Amino acid sequence: MNAWQDLKAVVTEAPVRSSAALLVLLAVLLALPLVLDRYLLSVMILILFFAYVGQAWNIMMGFCGQLSLGHALYVGLGAYAAAALYQHFGVSPWIGLFVAVGVCVLAASVIGWLAFRFGISGTYFALLTIAFAEFTRIGFDHFDWVGGSGGFFLTVVQQDRMDWVNLRGHPVMFYYLALGLAVLGFVVSAWLLRGRSGFYFRAIRDNEEAARAVGVDTFRYKMLAVQVSAALTALAGVFFAFYYNNLFPEQIFHISRSIEFILAPIIGGIGTLFGPILGAAVLTLLSEGLHEALAAAGYEIPGVKQILYGVALALSIMFLPHGIWPAIARRFGFHRTRAEPDGGADGPPADAKAPRPPAGPSQSQSGVPVVSTSSPRGGARG
């Protein structure tokens, strides 16, 4: 009941300006397949996919300050779970996704329990997430039931029909699936931020001991952040399996994949709602554009994407350490401060801004929380 009211409030209490911008964006995205060719459609799918995984990761790191460098683990487990159920037993991915989510939440719970029970935090926690992703990769190399290192393949069908039940068919279907995922990631993130969990996550991120002192069961809420993040990432895995139809442990579980997933939220704006989406769009468009430009000029440079990612990350750290989105939000006034209904008995009305603080870009006036580089666990960039 309460949760539903919070969910409604996410929509109704957002600043008019942001809501309008959001609706326009959604309408454009819904209409895009009408005008895009297959190639551009595949680019859009890539953007939405990375936006979604970025959002899932952002819940854990951006909101709660727990750095995962092994999110490929959840994509891989989710992908293999749903794909194996479909290929071996003909189970629809819509059923398989529950198994995928279950497996990933279980894995996340094991990692979270080990880390948070035994006080592993910061860098060591990040290393633990890498370790789990890596030994799962090696395990799947020898897991013959799903093809081992030789890969696991889903039966491909003619692409002109759309089988929504088994997710076989035309890219347009996958475009709308990816869009649905991105919307889901956004709504879940916004809903979490608004409620008690979001407040507790951010309190843990900013100062765990102080959070405990005001009644936050930090173990429970860190576990929750990790589990929610893993559950959402599992769905990305299911999508990945049915979109690409082939899975190789060396690719899907690899650490380079984990790194790729976190670039979008870092460059877009860690801890923000739009950051992962914007970051995914910027990165994907840049890398595809560069690839096309080079191809047109007759060059084929392997690894150019990785170089571009590196340069983009370096530029972002140097000039926009809090990401692109907070700067844009400030510039165009997508504030959330207006959303707070002013119950003030004393004090000025809500839109009379408090004097501008001397602090640098760490201020949250953009209406979205921002991880400061100086906060203890804001070290994703360090």
Add this chain to the structure above:
Amino acid sequence: MADAPLLDVIGVSRSFRGLKAVSNASLEVARGELVALIGPNGAGKTTLFNLVAGALAPDAGRIVFDGRDIAGQRPDQVCAAGVGRTFQIVRPFADMTVLENVMVGGFRGTARRDLARRRAQGALQSLGMWALRERPASSLTLPDRKRLEVARALATEPRLLLLDEVMAGLRPTETDQMVEAFRRLARETGVTILLIEHVMRAVMALAQRVYVLHHGEIIASGTPQEVTRNPRVLESYLGADAVH
């Protein structure tokens, strides 16, 4: 029932690597009372606070809050039981606004956002901080950060408030304002306050009773006037030579 103290610390000890930070300390705080804990630097005052608030577990002794032994419970459990605390070294949630900081406390025992916000508003208003609510906590001055600590603890609606040097670094007029705020709070909400304080101006104005901690032991207790005349207390602060 009303006679039983709200907080009863009985023979509590805690050592760090053989060094006794708190040694067999006992103190009582009655309901509605304002009690100060004073002592020279390094006397073990903050350690004693950490033991009560659950940040540390005692090696020996009992800590009874409202009839329940809370010794060794986690800080969030102690908070849920009704104990709010501030930190001597302020720990704001730096990337959240002042209002959001205090709302974190307001969510104690409830998932309702409107209730959390109302509690936060009440706490901020009672400390005269409502106008600062949209400011990022990282932009506050030190005195304001100290007040934020208090507001955040207050929003959890504690029955016992542990204040660790919240007046340090305040100007005399600011100290007087905060003393007045605590008096009003105690009067209006009936909250019980145990405070560590070096600012004697505040101790004399606020505390009904004072405990003096020295080398981890309670060496004196009584009214502020009694305690400041006690030779052992003067000795602990000024050194034996100065007194004899």
